[in-house]
Amino acid sequence: MAIRFSKLTRPAIRTLKIGDSLTEHGITFRRDANGDGVYSVNIMVDRRRIHRVIGRESEGVTRQQAEDFIAQARTDARRQRLELPEGRKTPLSFEETADRYVQRLRDSDGKNIDIKERQLRQHLVPFLAAKPLSAIESFDVERYKKARRTEGAAKATINRELATLSHLLNQAxxxxxxxxxxxxxxxxxxxxxxxxxxxxxxCVALLDAAASDHNENIHAFVMVGLHTGMRHAEILAIRREDVDVGKRVIWVPQAKAGSREQPITRELAEYLGKRMDMLPPGCEWMFPSPGSATGHAHTIRKAFRRSAERAGLDPDQITPHTLRHTAVTHLVQAGVDLPTVQRISGHKTLSMVARYAHQSGSHIEAAMDRLEGRVSGTQEDNIRKLKPKSSA
Structure with a gap:
């Protein structure tokens, strides 16, 4: 059914004075100081306000185009309602979804909740706030990537934010x-x-800083990380029964590359033995957290950040995962062969371990020195054996 206008009519528009405006059925026409007219719309559709400038008279824009815009917006809203799950009457905005998503993660002990909440609050929500969740398109994602790159964000940083967005949509x-x-x-x-x-x-500075933190788990976390190269989540999920001090191994039942026995150093075995003696009787976990639904800690990032700052390190660059990088890199620099490093670190493929082989030139030079020592002859002898080119 066509909309009937009594105020925003063609005669009224033609006679409108400079600086005045007419509004009817969500459409506004304003006469600018230069005499040109501007059409805009301001309507509510499914509890969402849409305010848009349609265009200028001088550009050929008419009231009909404003009417068409409103009709299309309402058609899109009806389509979105048809795509809603049963029981919902209006689509969720991205902002509302983000709040619900974070709360669900907290209720179910989700992973990396603080990081995801920060990514949403600081970047994703401001960009996608009023957008209905079901209406987010690939074009929106590409615009977001461009905007973040313009702000100076690194590609890796943006990828982590996109991973959070993808997880939110999957969970939705x-x-x-x-x-x-x-x-x-x-x-x-x-x-x-x-x-x-x-x-x-x-490493020494970080251990000393962790020992003075009020979080009783952080020093043990750093010890295990530096002495094993285990992942953040693997360390916090260690059970007392999984630690065999005599055999110097930790059983890791759930890891990226499957279950494994994690070798540990003699120093760490003695340390964990003493730590287990100090834990409360009946405590199941090496890193207990009474407030957690599982009984053990799921993140230690805040305490780690404090310790890194106290040790004079950059907490934005040095993270819990840096402990894994450190352990693996030190093994490679010590001359341990890559298959053995892979066995210790639990990497899925040898190529993933090979990334660490370039981290220091000193161990490469030492390896070449050992090769040189196995080759017969001396440097002087070999130089003398060089035959000069014939002058003929």
Whole structure:
């Protein structure tokens, strides 16, 4: 049914004075100081306000185009309602979804909740706030990537944010907030960057700083990380029964490459033995957390950040995963063969371990020196054996 206008009529528009405006049925016409007219719309559709400038009279824009815009917006809203899961009357905005998503993760002991919440609050929500969750398109993702790159964000940083967005959308389907995930998220191809690891002195400084923190778990966490190269989540999920001090191994039942026995150093075996003696009787976990639904800690990032700062390290660059990089890099620099390093670190493929082989030139030079020592003859002898080119 066509909209009937009594105020915003063609005669009224033609006679409108400079600086005045007419509004009817959500459409506004304003006469600017230069005499040109501007059409805009301001309407509510499914509890969402849409305010848009349609265009200028001088550009050929008419009231009909404003009417067409409103009709299309309402058609799109009806389509979105048809795509909603059963029981929902209006689509969830991205902002509302983000709040619900974080709360669900907290209720179910999700992983990396603080990081995901920060990514959403600081970047994703401001960009996608009023967008209905079911209406997010690949074009929105590409615009987000461009905007973040313009702000100076690294490709790796943006990829982590896109991973959070992808997980949110997947969970929204599982929790029946939307019927399907139609958006395709293409991540950046990351540049091969130098792996960050700690020097010997930095390891000592971090251990000393962790020992003075009020979190009773952080020093043990750093000890295990530096002495094994285990992943953040693997360390925090260690059970007392999984530690065999005599055999110097930790059983890791759930790891990326499958279950494994994690070798540990003699120093760490003695340390864990004493730690287990100090834990409360009946305590199941090496890193207990009474407030957690599982009984053990799931993150230790805040305490790690405090310790890194106290040790004079950059907490934005040095993270819990840096301990894994450090352990593996030190093994390689010590001359341990890569298959053995892979056995210790639990990497799935040898190529993943090979990334660490370039971290220091000193162990490469030492290896070449050993090769030189196995080759017969001396440098002087070999130089004398060089035959000069014939002058003929």
């Amino acid at each position: 389907v599982e929790w029946k907030w939307i019927k399907s995930k139609s958006v395709r998220i293409n991540r950046f191809k990351e540049d091969n960057q130098r792996i960050v690891y700690l020097t010997d002195n930095q």
